[in-house]
Amino acid sequence: MRILLVEDEPDMGATIKEILNREKYVVDWVQDGAEAWEYIQDRLADYSLAIFDWSLPGLTGLELCQRLRNRKNPLPILVLTAKDKIEDRVSGLDAGADDYLVKPFSIPELLARVRALQRRSPLLQPSRLQVDGLILDCGTRIAYWQSLEGQIREISLTNKEFQILEYLMKYPRQVIQSDRIRRQIWEINDYSYSNVVAAQVRRLRRKLASIDCNNIIETVPGLGYRLNPEP
Template identity: 55%
Template sequence: MRVLLVEDESALGEAIKRVLVNENYVVDWVQDGLEAWHYLENPWTEYTVVVLDWLLPGLSGLELCQRLRFQQNSLPILMLTALGQPEKRIEGLDAGADDYLVKPFVMDELLARLRALQRRSPQVQPQTFSLGNFSLDPASSTCSVHLLEERTKTLALTRKEFQIMAYLIQRPGQIIAGSKLRSQLWDVDSEAMSNVVAAQIRLLRRKFDAEGCVCPIETVRGKGYCFSI
């Protein structure tokens, strides 16, 4: 899942990003409301949720919510704020926020609220992924391959390997260009080289081969990659 984190407090923003990345989220972190709006308008990047502070320079979180909803954009929004009064919560929810978290908060609650958004928002990817003989477990970053005679092999994946598998397993049969995978699964501040996707998929295939399993990711020459079963 790709998250746009909009938080102008540096220490808090760094802490939230670190926690989310450790949970296999791809995170773009910005500290200004206008910059966040430019990110949201970028047609090359698809976000699945916004974690949004209320008080921001440039453009407030409330104004960002209103702009998105005015455009009929149903992107899930989790609002963060130090304004905990009931009337402020109502104002934030009425502006279009899906949930509201008052500062200070513990990171476990933030993660729980994101999981709740996942469960009730159809455009947000599910917490588990299964297709054919393959299933992915985000909690352990593993892929289970279900073989004949009720045997199962479980492969430990790196964070990026898991993200590639999760992105493709949700789009079975679709050919996804390497540039699309790179734009969706590497944050905008990374300096990922043009061949980084191909390199990651080669490592994935070696991992499957070492376990005597067929990797479900197929290369379609000149077009990209697809999850094939």
């Protein structure tokens, strides 16, 4: 799941990003509301959740909420703020926020609220994906392969391997361009060498082959990759 984090306090933003990364979320962190709006306009379809601080330079978190809702966009939004009066909470929710978290807050509470928005939102992931005999548990990050004879084998995946397989399983038998995979899975400010997707796919294929799940990821020359399981 990709999250847009907009927080202008460097220490707070870095801490939240680190925690979310540790929980396997892809996070784009910006510190200015106007810059965040540019991200939203360029990459809105890539995000599954937004976390906005209330007080931001450029555009406030509430203004970002209002702009999204004025465009009828259902992106789930969590607002962070030091304002704890009832009228402030009402203002935040009326502006379009789905949830509201008062600073200072605990990291477990932040993660619980992110998970709650994940459960409620139709934009976010199911807990389990299955394409023919290939099964992906989105909670444990474990892949399973069930053979025609009914034998089930499992393998743990790294974060990037999991994210690539998850993305391909969302669009089975469709060709997914390498650039599209990179755009979805790698953070904007990450440095990535040109064949980073190919390198990760090679590792993923080797792991899948180790559980007798062979040739399931097809390379389409000049285009990208396709999850193409045999029936």
